[in-house]
Amino acid sequence: MKYSELKQSLKNHKLRITDCRMDVLAYFKEMQRALSFKDLEDKFQEYDRVTLYRTLHSFEENGLLHKIPGDSGSAVYGLCNDCDVESHHHNHMHFKCTSCGTTECIDVPVEIPALSLPKNYKMTDMDVIVNGVCNTCNSN
Amino acid sequence: MKYSELKQSLKNHKLRITDCRMDVLAYFKEMQRALSFKDLEDKFQEYDRVTLYRTLHSFEENGLLHKIPGDSGSAVYGLCNDCDVESHHHNHMHFKCTSCGTTECIDVPVEIPALSLPKNYKMTDMDVIVNGVCNTCNSN
DNA sequence: CCTTAGCTGTTATTTAGTTGCATTTACCCT
DNA sequence: AGGGTAAATGCAACTAAATAACAGCTAAGG
Numbered sequence: 001m002k003y004s005e006l007k008q009s010l011k012n013h014k015l016r017i018t019d020c021r022m023d024v025l026a027y028f029k030e031m032q033r034a035l036s037f038k039d040l041e042d043k044f045q046e047y048d049r050v051t052l053y054r055t056l057h058s059f060e061e062n063g064l065l066h067k068i069p070g071d072s073g074s075a076v077y078g079l080c081n082d083c084d085v086e087s088h089h090h091n092h093m094h095f096k097c098t099s100c101g102t103t104e105c106i107d108v109p110v111e112i113p114a115l116s117l118p119k120n121y122k123m124t125d126m127d128v129i130v131n132g133v134c135n136t137c138n139s140n
Numbered sequence: 141m142k143y144s145e146l147k148q149s150l151k152n153h154k155l156r157i158t159d160c161r162m163d164v165l166a167y168f169k170e171m172q173r174a175l176s177f178k179d180l181e182d183k184f185q186e187y188d189r190v191t192l193y194r195t196l197h198s199f200e201e202n203g204l205l206h207k208i209p210g211d212s213g214s215a216v217y218g219l220c221n222d223c224d225v226e227s228h229h230h231n232h233m234h235f236k237c238t239s240c241g242t243t244e245c246i247d248v249p250v251e252i253p254a255l256s257l258p259k260n261y262k263m264t265d266m267d268v269i270v271n272g273v274c275n276t277c278n279s280n
Numbered sequence: 281c282c283t284t285a286g287c288t289g290t291t292a293t294t295t296a297g298t299t300g301c302a303t304t305t306a307c308c309c310t
Numbered sequence: 311a312g313g314g315t316a317a318a319t320g321c322a323a324c325t326a327a328a329t330a331a332c333a334g335c336t337a338a339g340g
Contacts, residue, residue, distance in 0.1 A: 016306055018318065037296080048320050053297070058318095069209040069269060074296065095261065108256060116248060120279065121235065123272040129209055132263040139260065156337055158287065177327085188289050193328070198287095214327070 001029045013062040020047050024055050025064070034068050034078040034094070034103035068094050068103055069127050078105045091125075097134035106130070141169045153202040160187050164195050165204070174208050174218040174234070174243035208234050208243055209267050218245045234267070237274035246270070 059065040065077040199205040205217040
């Protein structure tokens with residue numbers, strides 16, 4: 001991904017251009033899968049832990065990343081497609097591979113079914129996590 | 141819930157009968173919602189933190205509880221309906237209230253749709269977390 | 281009873297995430 | 311351009327969450 005595009009992406013989300021943010025964003029774009037804090041910490045030893053935490057938070061806050069629910073303890077983040085500072089909408093699925101542990105965003109829209117929720121419950125949105133075995137692991 | 145029933149429930153899942161396990165299980169049955177480690181720690185100050193952790197793990201391992209994915213950092217557990225040591229199957233939904241933060245198991249089966257997963261991906265199961273406002277919070 | 285596998289409490293350690301503060305930097309405005 | 315300012319960074323200390331090691335105790339089966 002081109003430098004100028006990354007820069008524009010940060011600007012679009014009202015974020016200042018800094019080395020750390022550029023590198024982290026580029027890494028997300030490159031990897032095309034959900035990354036944990038640990039992934040970043042391993043990759044970017046030149047940046048302070050705290051800075052990486054703050055980078056993740058600012059990205060999440062400004063609609064560049066979304067936090068993906070996971071029972072694994074530490075949080076995992078994935079790139080948003082068309083979110084901005086005002087509106088977050090993540091109507092896609094997440095696929096978690098039980099073999100290699102990686103999480104990916106799958107471009108299958110979550111169609112909200114006519115849920116028969118108990119009386120007086122109101123749904124705003126929905127997280128769907130599909131567990132299984134991914135492409136790469138299936139091939140081995 | 142009767143003492144003898146709780147006891148039988150533990151036995152059915154091949155777990156020894158201990159004070160801690162009886163109390164924790166009773167609490168889950170009584171509350172009828174998902175509980176976090178912190179909930180237990182607050183409730184049962186007579187038991188050591190480590191023991192409570194171990195109780196949760198053993199319950200999970202033996203099919204008495206299932207871990208519910210959540211982005212909130214610490215894990216949340218809900219009672220299983222018909223699981224045992226061998227087979228876990230959690231085809232029900234989870235409802236997380238954005239207002240009070242509690243998570244409940246909703247007895248609506250997750251009907252696995254004809255997902256068009258990317259090629260060579262294989263699904264084993266699915267977690268569905270419905271976010272919204274619950275009964276009690278809606279009434280206030 | 282008595283034995284023993286397995287549960288418990290204690291302490292210590294690892295891992296995850298946050299806070300405060302001094303310094304530096306991006307970027308807006310003439 | 312270049313200067314002022316709000317924001318980002320690095321560092322250090324701190325809180326919280328989870329796990330590990332080990333010695334003593336107890337449930338359950340004979």
